[in-house]
Amino acid sequence: MAVLRVEVVSADGIAWEGDALSVIARTVEGDLGVLPDHEPFLAVLVPCAAEVLTADGHREVVAVDGGFISVADNRVSVLSPFAKIAREIDLDAAEHELAAAERRLNAGDLDEETRQHYLRAQAQVRAAHLAQSAK
């Protein structure tokens, strides 16, 4: 059976790459699963914890903060500026950041940047939890 060649790319480099059986991510239209031989498409992502079921049966969780996913010819690239693989996320630090961003939001700072920080931290916390529950 064909496998997906997955690349998760962040601005600082490749966060994860490898062969996978499926990829699940959340786009602006809703959750989306990609299986091998999917038709070519390009979708805009929202901050979420994307899941990759690797070819050897593991589950990798990646926190993404927007960006997009593109699929063509069994190559999947998830592109997200601050993509981070779940096991490299420092849960305490992410939770701390989430709390800080939440405080700023509650204090009335409705800046786009603060919102981005909040969503990114939220995605990271979720991804870290998801990765822990899988173990």
Added chain:
Amino acid sequence: MPASLRELRQRRKSVAATKKITRAMELIASSRIIRAQQVAARALPYTRELNRAVSAVANKSRLDHPLTRDVQDPKRVAVLFITSDRGMNGAYSSNVLKLVAAFRQRAEEQEGREIVRYVIGRKGIGYLKYRNIPIHAHWEGFSDAPTYDRAVEIANKLLEDFLTPTEDGGVDEIWAVYTRMESMLTQTARVRRLLPLEVVEGVQEPDPEHPDALYLFEPDPDEVLNALLPLYIRSRVWFYLLQSAASQLASQQRAMKSATDNAQQLIERLTREANQARQAEITQEISEIVGGASALADLTENE
């Protein structure tokens, strides 16, 4: 009469101390440049994927987006330039500043446009402040190790100003002056237009094996383009910052290497002069003694 022996020795000592410093700075720069190049290399897949996605959308959409629309007869032109925070890197900053000056002259004097300046790096800020030239926005403190956060911050400011109408203080065009790292030996300052985007230029073929890969876009091509273009701009700024940082370190390494070499030459020359002076002193002493002795001998003979 050459300088005194003591003076020469003192100078040699101080040059040797300077040489130690420049040598250390050279070594530091050469170790950090490898890191800077690695960071720049790691950012490549991101740029590549973005380019691919933009060209996929470009094939599908009309590409009529505020960020790609050319402004007829631009009035206010922004220039973002990247200089260093510290000196000791040769002509790195002044090359950029020279290019900015040439750009300003062309835009202001020949085309009659107003220039708005966005500066990165203390050297550039200092240059403009000293000449009382207004600075629209400036950033500092990360010229040799930029982070993506900073690129986002800068790009967001640029996007915001670009999308503001000209009458309300916005700008019609944004140009970037950065230093491209050609190799360890050559770095050239360059001017590039950042906004409005020229998507046609430099767009890669979508996929060499499947040039006609018909993408489905979710939600639709225009929405995807809306999301993609800001990412693309941020990635351009990020690329400029990384290139400039690597160039700065390379330039520093080269400047410090020639400073070290010069110091070495100076030390050799001073050593030679000091030896000469020492020799001259000894010769003089001997001739004084010989002269004194023969004078004494003459005196005793006459008695």
